Amino acid sequence: MSFRDFIYYVGEVIMYCQVIENDIKHIYASMLNGDYKANFYNLLKEKITLGQAIKNLQELDFSDNDHFFTEEEYEYLLQITGIRNHWAHSGYIKFIYLDNFPATPEYEREASRLKEDHDKLKEYYKIVNDTRLKAEKEYGRH
Numbered sequence: 037m038s039f040r041d042f043i044y045y046v047g048e049v050i051m052y053c054q055v056i057e058n059d060i061k062h063i064y065a066s067m068l069n070g071d072y073k074a075n076f077y078n079l080l081k082e083k084i085t086l087g088q089a090i091k092n093l094q095e096l097d098f099s100d101n102d103h104f105f106t107e108e109e110y111e112y113l114l115q116i117t118g119i120r121n122h123w124a125h126s127g128y129i130k131f132i133y134l135d136n137f138p139a140t141p142e143y144e145r146e147a148s149r150l151k152e153d154h155d156k157l158k159e160y161y162k163i164v165n166d167t168r169l170k171a172e173k174e175y176g177r178h
Contacts, residue, residue, distance in 0.1 A: 042150060045151065045154045049154050052157035052158060055120065056086075056113070056161055057089070059167070060113070061089050062076060062168050063093060063168050064079065064093040064096065064169060065098070067096050077078050083116070086116060086120075087117050094110045101137075112160065122153075123150070123153070127146060127150065130142050130146055
């Protein structure tokens with residue numbers, strides 16, 4: 037992977053993480069009792085983290101037999117904070133100071149991890165967005 041592509045993929049990974057987090061909060065706000073907009077605003081005001089939102093959503097989602105996400109999907113969703121933190125804070129550090137880093141094994145390992153994270157997040161970006169639309173329709177929220 038070229039370094040230019042690496043930089044582009046990191047940008048997309050961060051975007052996917054931000055949108056997934058926002059959509060998770062919208063799904064959760066949709067499912068809560070009360071006014072949807074007020075629920076969402078309160079989540080933002082309380083600065084609820086992605087991990088907290090996912091755990092709260094899972095608990096609410098599994099309160100009946102009609103789940104938006106499977107247990108396996110929740111397991112992956114809970115990994116997103118760590119993935120985002122890696123690419124936002126340390127994804128470059130393992131190779132950026134090395135001479136001719138694009139030719140190093142360290143760069144190749146990070147590029148491989150980036151491609152895997154990117155492709156999986158791209159898949160979940162679509163799944164979570166589709167679920168947000170479904171939840172908003174099901175709960176009559178807009």
